[in-house]
Amino acid sequence: xVPFNILVAVCLGYVILLFLVAFAAERRAERGQTxxxxxxxxxxxxxxxxxxxxxxxxxxxxxxxSGLEFVTIYLGPTLVFVGWWIxxxxxxxxxxxxxxxxxxxxxSSRYGKSNLLGVIVTLICVLAATPYIALQLQSVTLSFxxxxxxxxxxxxxxxxxxxxxxxxxxxxxxxILFGTxxxxxxxxxxxxxxxxxxxxxxxxxxxxxxxVFVVWGVAGGIGEVIERxxxxxxxxxxxxxxxxxxxxxxxxxxVLTLPRMFQVMVVENSDERHLATASWAFPLYLFLMSxxxxxxxxxxxxxxxxxxxxxxxxxxLPLSEGxxxxxxxxxxxxxxxxxxxxxxxxxxLATMVSNHVVVxxxxxxxxxxxxxPGDVRGLVLMARxxxxxxxxxxxxxxYHLSGGSGALAAIGLIAFVGVAQILPAMLGGxxxxxxxxxxxxxxxxxGLVIWLYTLYLPSFGPEGVFSATxxxxxxxxxxxxxxxxxxxxxxxxxxxxxxxxSFTLNTGAFIVxxxxxxxxxxxxxxxxxxVSAFDRDAGARGWSRGGAEAEDLLSMSQGxxxxxxxxxxxxxxxxxxxxAGFLPDTTPEFIERLERRLAxxxxxxxxxAMIAQFAEGAAVTAQDLLxxxxxxxxxxxxxxxxxxxxxxxxxxxxxxxEANDKLRDLSVQKDTFLSQISHELRTPMTSxxxxxxxxxxxxxxxxxxxxxxxxxxEETIRLTRLLDDLLDLSVLENRKVQLNIKVANLHDLLDxxxxxxxxxxxxxxxxxxxxASAEHMPVITDTDRLVQVFINLVSNARKxxxxxxxxxxxxxxxxxxxxxxxxxxxxxxIPKGAQRLIFEKxxxxxxxxxxxxxxxxxxxxxxxxxxxxxxxxxxPGQGGAAFRxxxxxxxxxxxxxxxx
Amino acid sequence: xxxxxxxxxxxRSSYRRRRIIDTARLLPVLGLFIFFLPVLWHPGDTPxxxxxxxxxxxxxxxxxxxxxxxxxxxxxxxxxVPGSEDDAPGEESR
Numbered sequence: 001x002v003p004f005n006i007l008v009a010v011c012l013g014y015v016i017l018l019f020l021v022a023f024a025a026e027r028r029a030e031r032g033q034t035x036x037x038x039x040x041x042x043x044x045x046x047x048x049x050x051x052x053x054x055x056x057x058x059x060x061x062x063x064x065x066s067g068l069e070f071v072t073i074y075l076g077p078t079l080v081f082v083g084w085w086i087x088x089x090x091x092x093x094x095x096x097x098x099x100x101x102x103x104x105x106x107x108s109s110r111y112g113k114s115n116l117l118g119v120i121v122t123l124i125c126v127l128a129a130t131p132y133i134a135l136q137l138q139s140v141t142l143s144f145x146x147x148x149x150x151x152x153x154x155x156x157x158x159x160x161x162x163x164x165x166x167x168x169x170x171x172x173x174x175x176i177l178f179g180t181x182x183x184x185x186x187x188x189x190x191x192x193x194x195x196x197x198x199x200x201x202x203x204x205x206x207x208x209x210x211x212v213f214v215v216w217g218v219a220g221g222i223g224e225v226i227e228r229x230x231x232x233x234x235x236x237x238x239x240x241x242x243x244x245x246x247x248x249x250x251x252x253x254x255v256l257t258l259p260r261m262f263q264v265m266v267v268e269n270s271d272e273r274h275l276a277t278a279s280w281a282f283p284l285y286l287f288l289m290s291x292x293x294x295x296x297x298x299x300x301x302x303x304x305x306x307x308x309x310x311x312x313x314x315x316x317l318p319l320s321e322g323x324x325x326x327x328x329x330x331x332x333x334x335x336x337x338x339x340x341x342x343x344x345x346x347x348x349l350a351t352m353v354s355n356h357v358v359v360x361x362x363x364x365x366x367x368x369x370x371x372x373p374g375d376v377r378g379l380v381l382m383a384r385x386x387x388x389x390x391x392x393x394x395x396x397x398x399y400h401l402s403g404g405s406g407a408l409a410a411i412g413l414i415a416f417v418g419v420a421q422i423l424p425a426m427l428g429g430x431x432x433x434x435x436x437x438x439x440x441x442x443x444x445x446x447g448l449v450i451w452l453y454t455l456y457l458p459s460f461g462p463e464g465v466f467s468a469t470x471x472x473x474x475x476x477x478x479x480x481x482x483x484x485x486x487x488x489x490x491x492x493x494x495x496x497x498x499x500x501x502s503f504t505l506n507t508g509a510f511i512v513x514x515x516x517x518x519x520x521x522x523x524x525x526x527x528x529x530x531v532s533a534f535d536r537d538a539g540a541r542g543w544s545r546g547g548a549e550a551e552d553l554l555s556m557s558q559g560x561x562x563x564x565x566x567x568x569x570x571x572x573x574x575x576x577x578x579x580a581g582f583l584p585d586t587t588p589e590f591i592e593r594l595e596r597r598l599a600x601x602x603x604x605x606x607x608x609a610m611i612a613q614f615a616e617g618a619a620v621t622a623q624d625l626l627x628x629x630x631x632x633x634x635x636x637x638x639x640x641x642x643x644x645x646x647x648x649x650x651x652x653x654x655x656x657x658e659a660n661d662k663l664r665d666l667s668v669q670k671d672t673f674l675s676q677i678s679h680e681l682r683t684p685m686t687s688x689x690x691x692x693x694x695x696x697x698x699x700x701x702x703x704x705x706x707x708x709x710x711x712x713x714e715e716t717i718r719l720t721r722l723l724d725d726l727l728d729l730s731v732l733e734n735r736k737v738q739l740n741i742k743v744a745n746l747h748d749l750l751d752x753x754x755x756x757x758x759x760x761x762x763x764x765x766x767x768x769x770x771x772a773s774a775e776h777m778p779v780i781t782d783t784d785r786l787v788q789v790f791i792n793l794v795s796n797a798r799k800x801x802x803x804x805x806x807x808x809x810x811x812x813x814x815x816x817x818x819x820x821x822x823x824x825x826x827x828x829x830i831p832k833g834a835q836r837l838i839f840e841k842x843x844x845x846x847x848x849x850x851x852x853x854x855x856x857x858x859x860x861x862x863x864x865x866x867x868x869x870x871x872x873x874x875x876p877g878q879g880g881a882a883f884r885x886x887x888x889x890x891x892x893x894x895x896x897x898x899x900x
Numbered sequence: 901x902x903x904x905x906x907x908x909x910x911x912r913s914s915y916r917r918r919r920i921i922d923t924a925r926l927l928p929v930l931g932l933f934i935f936f937l938p939v940l941w942h943p944g945d946t947p948x949x950x951x952x953x954x955x956x957x958x959x960x961x962x963x964x965x966x967x968x969x970x971x972x973x974x975x976x977x978x979x980x981v982p983g984s985e986d987d988a989p990g991e992e993s994r
Contacts, residue, residue, distance in 0.1 A: 068938070068955055071962075075935045078962065082969045083928030085921060085976070229952040237951065241939040248935060276977045280969035287962055294955055 007147050007328070014332055015170065018339075021198050022178045022191030029190035038270045040277035046193045046264045047282045048200035049345075050077060050255060051289050052132070053139035053338040054412040056203055059290060061311035063297035067237025070293060072244055073412075074286040076251030084279040087256065088265070090430050092275055094533045095266035099600035103262040103422060104352040107444075109604035110429035110530050111437035112523030118356035118603065120444045121422055125259045125352060126391070127448075127456065128418035129345050133395030135411045136338035137164040141399075143334050146315045147327075168396045171342045172389050179347040180384045192343060193268055199336035204288060206333025210314050211292020213326055214299045218317070225295045232298045246496045250413070253420035259348035260341060267348075342392070350387035355603030358383035363609060376559040380602055414459050417498055421447030424507045428514070433527045435510070438517035443510025447502045450486075455498035458483050522608075550583040553594060556610065560601050569597060669840075676842040676855075680722055684715040691715075725856045729841065732863035739782040739867065741891060746812055746819065747775035749783055753790030760795035769809040777812070779819055780890045781868050789861045789872065793823045793883050796857065800881070801827035817889055822875060824882040835874045920975045927968060934961035 055073070062070040080087065091106075100106045104125065108118035141164045178191040219225045229235060255261050269275070300313035308316060314334065318326040359380060424443050428435035475481055484494045486501050519527065550570070557566035573593065574584035584590050591611060598607035691708040694700065700708075731737050754768060779786070797808045803826045811822040830838060839862045842855040858872075865872040870887030938954060 067951060068958065071958060075931075075962070078965065079928045079931045079935070082931055082965055083925065085924040086928070226952040226956075229955070230950070235951040239938060239941060244939050245936065273977055276973040279973045280966050283962070283966045283969065287959070287966060291959065 007144075007331070010328060010332070011335065014335070015174075018195045018198065019174065019177075022174075022195040025194035026178070026191040040271075040274040040281070042193060042197045043264075043269065043271075043274040044278045044281040044285065045197035045200040046268060047261070047278055048204070048285055048289075049196055049260055049264060049340045050258075051200075051203065051286070051337060052341040052412070053136050053334055054132075055289060056207060056334045056337040057139055057143070057311050057314055058412065059293045060297045060300065060313045061309070063293050064234065064301055064310035064313070067234050067239070068294065069237070069239070069243060069247065071290055072247035073251045074283075074290050076248045076253070077255035078283040078286060079248070080252045080255050081279050081282050084275050087427070087430075088275055088279075089272065090533055091256070091426075092266050092269050092272055094430060094530055095269065096272070097533060098529070098604065099596045101267060101355060101600060101603050102348055102352045103257060103259055103426070104356050105599070105603045106262070106266075107422065107425055107429065107440065108356065109599070110526055111425075111435075111440050112520050112526055113604050113608040114437045114441075114523075115356060115360050115606075115609075117425070117437060117440055117444065118352070120441065120448065122349075122352040122356045124418055124421055124444070124448050124451075125349055126394075127452070128415040129259065129349055129391070130394050130398050131411045131459075132415040133342055133345065133391065134399035136342050137167055137395060137399045140164070140167045140335060140338045142309075142312060143315055143331050146312055146319065147331070164396060164399055167338075168392045171339055171346070172392045174339075175343045175346050175350075175388050175392075176385045179343065179350070179388065180381050189268065189347065192347065193264070196264075196340040196344060199340040200285075202336045203333040204285065206329045206336075207289060207292065207314065209326060210318060210330050210333075211296060213321075213323065214292065214296050214317060217323075218303065218321060219295065219299050225298070228302060229294060229298050232301055234294070234298055234301070240493065242496050243493060246499050247413070250416050250420050250499055253423040254416040257419045257422040257426060258345075258416075259352065259419070260345040263344055263348035263351075342395075346388045346391045347384075349391055350384040351603075353387040353391075354380050354383035355606055358387070359602055359606045360609070363606070376556075376602070377562055380560070410459065413495060414455055417455055417495070417502065418448075418451050420499075421451055421502060421506055424503075424510045428510055429527075430530050430533070432514075433524075433531045434514055435527065436514045436517045436519040437523055439510045439512070439514030442513040443506045443508075446509045447506030450502040450505055451498060454483050454486065454501060455494065458494070550586050553586065553591075553611075554583065557594065557598065560598055560610075569594075673841060677726070680842070681719070684719045684722075688712050688715045688719075722856075725860060729856055729860050729863060732860065732867055735867060737785075737867050739891070740784060741780060742783050743778055743780050744783040745775075746777050746779050746821070747772060749779070749787050750775060750790060750810060750812070750821075753787050753794055756787075757791050757794035757798060760798045764798060764806060766798055766801075767805065767807045769807065771811065775810075775812045777814060777819065779887070781887060785864045785868060786887070789864050789885060790821075790823075792857045792861050793885070797823065797825040797827075797881065801825040803827050803880070814889065818870070818886045819889055821885045822878075822882060823885070824875070824878045825880045827880045829876075829879070829881045830874060832876070835876060838874060839872070917976075920972065924972050924976060927965070927972060930968075931965050934958075934965060 059070045059073070062073075094100065095106065098106075098109055100109060104118045104121035107121050108114055111117050144163050174195075175192075178195070179189055215222065215225050219228060296313055296317065297310060300308070300310060300317050304313065304316060304320065314330050315327055318324075318330060359376070362379060421444060424447075425435070425440040429440070473482065484492075484497055486497070489497075492500070554566060554570050557569070560566070561569065570584060573590050577584050577587070577590070579585070595607050595611045598610060601607075602610075691712050695705060695708050695712075750770070758766075794808065797806070801808070805826075807826045809822075809824045811824070813820055839858050841859045861872050865885065865887065868887050869891045870885065872883060872885050875882035875884045935958070938958065941954060
């Protein structure tokens with residue numbers, strides 16, 4: 001028999017060996033000799049933490065109770081690994097690309113770096129892991145107990161609680177020492193991985209050794225074992241198809257979602273190709289681990305006393321056969337199974353707790369956020385250490401309170417169902433771009449609640465949370481809410497009941513929530529990056545605007561990564577950009593890489609939040625990006641632009657056309673003007689020349705000389721007037737005229753104009769109708785010029801009115817800030833076609849009445865009115881020729897002068 | 901944005917690799933068939949005990965699956981020449 005002190009000594013020696021191996025591995029890794037530390041074999045062996053003490057001891061007990069059903073726990077993972085190309089490869093690729101630190105980080109990162117999801121997943125994992133850790137402590141304690149009770153020397157059975165406490169403390173120490181040496185999860189825990197690989201070998205060898213001993217040493221060969229199996233009560237085990245399928249499924253799900261499995265499978269993975277080896281080697285490991293389970297169970301049932309605990313056959317069988325060394329090996333195997341699980345699980349959970357609970361709370365509490373330099377690194381490491389200790393304390397408390405009751409297998413399965421609730425969100429996240437945060441949060445919370453209600457809480461038994469009455473009749477007597485018969489459907493195996501309802505409702509809520517909600521921009525980009533992880537350039541840019549200062553980023557990163565590492569990272573990045581020194585340009589690519597780097601240390605959500613404090617407007621940027629990227633938007637914008645452009649072009653073309661027409665008109669006008677002016681000049685010149693030639697005749701009688709000289713004089717006056725008019729027009733057209741603004745009574749002005757105009761054809765009797773009272777209004781303008789216009793209009797009427805009894809009506813009034821004066825005669829008016837032309841130069845309607853006019857009168861009037869800020873227009877439809885003169889009550893120049 | 905379309909027809913070696921990948925995807929389905937056969941089996945009701953035979957069947961099937969996975973993993977890593985990875989765009993997004 002093995003004395004207890006030797007057992008303790010061996011145990012301590014083994015632990016010291018583990019410490020040394022872990023330490024040596026860390027040393028090698030520090031020197032950069034990671035060679036075989038990172039081989040596919042080590043990777044596969046590290047995966048073996050799937051096989052915990054539950055497997056090592058519990059599988060035999062499970063087989064003793066339910067026959068072959070225990071293999072379902074290994075068949076599920078086998079299927080997952082054999083199908084590695086479908087899911088695992090993608091998970092590992094995403095894990096490396098996104099520098100995922102835990103399963104909570106994966107979910108949080110996929111759904112828009114949402115910390116809420118990280119917290120939910122962390123909660124599920126902690127709830128599921130606590131009893132699991134308790135289970136490991138229990139198994140170690142029980143196995144100690146086995147040796148104690150078997151010793152004949154009579155040393156007292158050690159206090160079980162004390163043993164568990166010692167084990168928990170030792171594990172906490174080991175985990176803290178090797179699990180929290182560095183922060184960046186992507187630097188991986190070489191020491192821990194090495195140690196658990198060693199433990200994997202120990203437990204496999206131990207179980208195989210016990211198996212070989214049982215088959216060939218106790219039973220006497222394979223043939224006899226087969227006979228014994230068929231003869232044993234196990235042969236009539238009830239195979240429940242539902243359980244068979246359900247357990248295979250739940251084990252397959254758990255191998256993907258257990259935090260410790262995710263840790264070794266994805267986070268600690270250094271090379272994707274290791275997965276190819278693990279795809280067959282890990283199933284092989286499971287195969288070997290379960291190969292001798294049934295023989296050991298059968299032989300144990302046959303050999304041992306009827307009351308013996310089948311969970312401990314692996315230990316008790318060799319002991320009862322007097323094989324102390326073998327029992328010792330088996331003990332070490334069980335010890336290894338328990339410790340490796342606890343170590344990795346607590347590292348994984350501590351990472352989750354620190355990244356998703358502690359750091360966000362700390363960030364929220366600090367007013368300055370990450371901007372104020374602080375030792376985030378120290379904080380995170382401390383948070384992890386405390387979390388590890390707390391988790392083990394929690395496990396110990398659970399063990400202490402539950403008193404180590406219940407079969408091992410039951411607790412393990414409850415934990416499996418719990419963590420498997422993450423599966424829909426995980427698979428949906430990596431295969432379905434339509435999965436949203438709201439869907440995931442709904443699914444996860446619903447799954448968590450149903451799992452707690454139907455499986456976790458009832459597992460505490462009638463003395464626990466739910467009383468026997470609640471279990472039998474439902475809370476508050478609501479029958480359809482009975483925890484193990486939801487909706488009144490009874491008779492289902494409690495485990496299957498929980499699996500069925502939690503998964504149906506979890507997946508349903510996840511899908512419906514995703515279909516009905518709309519993802520945020522960050523979510524959509526992360527969704528694309530995850531789902532198309534294998535497409536090149538599928539990575540989405542999160543930071544398109546580098547608002548951050550490199551120096552601030554450096555000081556923050558130093559707080560997280562450690563000064564030396566952060567500096568070398570920044571230096572390398574600056575080097576990539578072709579710059580010397582430590583401060584690279586804060587390009588989007590650089591910030592992206594920095595965020596990934598930080599995510600490796602503190603998790604995606606936290607890293608994102610920290611960077612967001614520096615690179616301002618992250619969300620806005622993402623939204624902008626999407627708005628621009630959205631095809632519909634682009635097409636719409638483009639077509640609107642085109643439309644606007646073509647409209648503008650059309651406008652320009654029209655304007656050009658108009659300008660062109662105008663130019664052509666002007667050119668024609670100029671030609672006409674030139675020909676007209678030469679004609680106008682030529683007529684008087686011709687007569688002057690003719691009469692002057694006649695005057696040259698010395699025989700011309702005196703009175704004729706006198707007459708011809710008068711003709712020449714008149715013609716020169718006409719010429720002078722014409723030239724004066726032309727000069728006047730030119731000055732007016734160029735707006736160079738000097739206005740002489742005065743205040744006058746309109747009535748007086750009209751009087752003056754009529755008086756002056758009466759010189760024109762004085763022989764005609766002309767009736768003028770006026771309303772003197774209306775005319776009395778002041779006008780502020782160049783009165784001389786205005787009178788000139790009036791004279792012109794009145795004399796025109798006198799000249800051209802063809803009525804028998806010519807009449808002229810003058811109407812004056814004020815309308816809308818303008819003084820309006822109409823001159824209407826009773827003649828035949830101006831034909832419609834000519835109305836347009838009368839204000840043009842040299843336009844004359846008839847050649848008959850050449851009473852001194854060169855056809856410039858109305859043209860000058862128009863220009864004068866334009867200079868005075870008014871208008872003159874022909875007023876059609878008044879029964880004769882009608883002109884309307886309008887001018888502002890006070891001219892522009894005066895107004896601006898006053899304003900100034 | 902105008903990524904070149906993956907070719908519709910592949911050279912012999914790439915074609916072979918695609919089919920190996922197909923096999924790798926189908927292997928877990930084969931595993932399902934092997935592992936779920938016992939669902940139709942009621943060891944408690946059989947006239948003579950056959951749990952041992954059932955166990956042998958399961959372990960044999962299991963082992964065959966592992967061997968198949970081994971060969972597939974070998975085939976996949978052998979053809980997995982770095983740089984010529986045929987994770988063509990669209991390949992995984994299906």
